[in-house]
Amino acid sequence: MSTTVLDGTGTGTGRTRSTWRPTGPVWLAWRQSRPAVLALTVGLLLLTVLLLTVHLAVTDPADTLRSANCTLAGSWNGTNCYTAAHRMEIFAALYLDVFQPVVTFLPVLIGMLLGAPLLAQEFERGTHRLVWAQSVTPTRWLVARIAVPMAAVALTSSVLAVLSSWVWRTDMLHSPQVFDPPFQGFTYPVLGLMPVSWSLFGFALGVAIGLWRRRTVSAILLTGLLGLVAMGVMRLLRPTLYPVLSGVQPIDRIGNQFMQPANAWLVEHGRVLPDGSKVSFFCHDTADCESVVGWWGQYHPVSHLVPIQLVEAAILLLLTAALVTWTVRRIGRPVS
Numbered sequence: 250m251s252t253t254v255l256d257g258t259g260t261g262t263g264r265t266r267s268t269w270r271p272t273g274p275v276w277l278a279w280r281q282s283r284p285a286v287l288a289l290t291v292g293l294l295l296l297t298v299l300l301l302t303v304h305l306a307v308t309d310p311a312d313t314l315r316s317a318n319c320t321l322a323g324s325w326n327g328t329n330c331y332t333a334a335h336r337m338e339i340f341a342a343l344y345l346d347v348f349q350p351v352v353t354f355l356p357v358l359i360g361m362l363l364g365a366p367l368l369a370q371e372f373e374r375g376t377h378r379l380v381w382a383q384s385v386t387p388t389r390w391l392v393a394r395i396a397v398p399m400a401a402v403a404l405t406s407s408v409l410a411v412l413s414s415w416v417w418r419t420d421m422l423h424s425p426q427v428f429d430p431p432f433q434g435f436t437y438p439v440l441g442l443m444p445v446s447w448s449l450f451g452f453a454l455g456v457a458i459g460l461w462r463r464r465t466v467s468a469i470l471l472t473g474l475l476g477l478v479a480m481g482v483m484r485l486l487r488p489t490l491y492p493v494l495s496g497v498q499p500i501d502r503i504g505n506q507f508m509q510p511a512n513a514w515l516v517e518h519g520r521v522l523p524d525g526s527k528v529s530f531f532c533h534d535t536a537d538c539e540s541v542v543g544w545w546g547q548y549h550p551v552s553h554l555v556p557i558q559l560v561e562a563a564i565l566l567l568l569t570a571a572l573v574t575w576t577v578r579r580i581g582r583p584v585s
Contacts, residue, residue, distance in 0.1 A: 282397045285363050289405045296409060299348055300416050306340035307420050307427075309333075314425040334426050341427045344416060349435035352413060352444060355406075356451030357476035363398055364455020365468040368576075372463040391580045395573065399452055406448040413439045422512070431554050432514035434484075441555065446562040446569075451476055453572040460576050483561065488516045490560040493547040497521055500543050506530060507546030514553075518546035 310333040313319075319330035368391075417440060421429040429436055437443065454476060459468040493516050498507055507518040519530045521543035549557065 310337035356447035360451035360455035369459035410444040430512040442562040446565040507544040514549040
């Protein structure tokens, strides 16, 4: 690797560049990041093909189910209803059981396979010294090294989020056959801002751990572990990110518990006693359990989806910024 390549100023005699090209650390970062960019592009294309296949495959069966009144009693005796429902279930399962789990854990994989090795390999092999010895400051090198793959992660995850949300709203939310409310475990992470914010956080987490550990294998494993822990913690905090709605229903209402609105997230529920006090649904006092006069519940309606995601995305982006800031500051310290 020569100084001329890094500076990006060397040109042949009589040659001129008609188009802009990245130079210096940016050019080097682009060259080093091309395998990661290619992997992200291929992954995006595969998932896009899957989403388009699901969309095209469930559109006609859904129209058949609606036009044939297949939701009416006795309608399932007809061949059209059974065939359409069976076809829709098969292709909807690709979205629910394949696409959603993959995209849910994609940020962890990005952190493990793209973020963690990014700097850990440089320090493990000592290749960072070659760059720093050619009049490139550590901070300048680091910014370029992070910015290129991070931009690729942001772009691909944004496209994926748009396509995933579109298929969910178009084919799943109001489907006559599929039940997929937005707050379900594998549904929520693939909608709106979640794929983007979680992917950026996962990448930044991997980069920071890679710089800290400077050993590729340990950085990958630790990133995966902490990424899963972060997802679990956020899942526990999610109900508190926006005020819940509360309600009380009479005991003679159909059902043996509080019935939340369609597609809402039932956060907590229980029994209402004659004195108006509220106890857990799993009450242990036999007398209290037998004297229940109603059900109470706290829930998030569908309208809370966007506010909750905005708060969660803001938290994740702040954590991402903090991790990147820590990484940039630490790189300026003496390193071996």
